[in-house]
Amino acid sequence: MHRVAIVSQSGSKYSKDSGKGIFDLACEPCARILNSENLDKANLGAVLFSSCTTEQYSSTILSELLGIRPQISHRIDNLCNSGTNAVVSGYSLIASGLCDTVLVVGAEKARSEGNKLGWDITRGSFMLPVHWAALFAKAHMRKYGTSEEEMAMVSVKNRGNASSNPDALFRNPVTLDEVMASRKIADPLKLLDCSAACDGASAVLLASEEKAKELTDEPVWIQGIGQYTSSASFANATADLCSIEAAKVAAQAAYKMSKTEPSQIDVAEVHDAFTILEILAYEDLGFTKKGTGGKFVKQDNIAINARGGIIGRGHPVGATGVAQVVEIADQLAGSAGDAQVKGCKKGLVHNLAAAGSSATVIVMGSE
């Protein structure tokens, strides 16, 4: 297999309503990537579009709007982990030798009809994501004594990190008291325990090792990938409500492929669509022992969701996984601005969909 690098990455400013259509949104982060003087833009190998938009033929439309005539172009939709699925597909096209460059673009409108999963009849009339998230939270509290305050601290941390991110949906930090006093949504989760859907886009350019040398002096390498789909329904996603089975399997595969131990990770973007999910992620990724995720929130060995995560940065569903990869690539390339973690060499992305019924974990490195 050929090595695969991220040679350029960019994100857009997130908002509740940008006033832009899906294609205008999608083109936005591509400008900085495609204007590189060494890049033969018109002849990129592939354009992969990650979105839950109901717009048909969308990746092909996007290719034309960007002035690209790619060999391969298609849309990838897997709800909240569409973005990392698209990155994995791009990786595969290059690793196999089929393409030497792949542009992966994620974009979403906050009110896209495609953001919703209507199929899962096992959820009865409690179809919203916050309903299954509340059951995860209740189970972790009951079994391990995790407190509402510990979950709230995830929001305090990530909203605090987002306050210095000019692209974040939420720029105002929140206090523990504010999270705890926010409106109840589904016990024990409150409004500020939840992320918000928004408009946004992100893009990365992947390249073969040979091509990467032409395009950048600071490539970021995709070192390991793990993915697992346990089901599509909540009912069959995970037997134990205190962990996400798909994430555990995906993490083990990504660590094995990259020959990495959890203790080697310096920076991570984890799927904090709800505060409880970040706590489960700490455990499922092996950052801390089972049951201790609540206490792990205050650690400072690993920079987790340093630019705000999904809770602070916002959740444009189809773009989120690409945005997570952008954040880690920025860190490893030393271009994360105010949020830069000094000396970081290894990063991880953890991206879930639909009650954790499927998961992607990607390990990236500067070498």
Place this chain on the structure above:
Amino acid sequence: MNQDFFTSLRKGEFRIPICVSCGAIAWPPSANCPKCLSPTQLKKSASTGTLLEFSRSHVTGKDGVFGLVKMGDIRVIGSFDSGSLAEGMKVKMTQCGLLDDGTAYYRFVPTST
């Protein structure tokens, strides 16, 4: 999706698809068995189960107590009238159906009440 399941649910009957060949349960409902891909047919399911976890929703229009119930080899989220619940409690499905918008509902009560 197994349309027979919805037809049955619309009548207030909870019957789940069982494989005609290997006997496996197809849940979420499907016209084909997820193990051997043979056709399925509906059979009446046990109406009792165990409450695994529960919470209260405050979402307008989706409010009320809800919980994850294990009935035999399937799991489903249902609603409860009572807030005096406990995990591990035995419960019974008393009502099910489809709302006007096509959303399914399953109602449970503790078996001790």
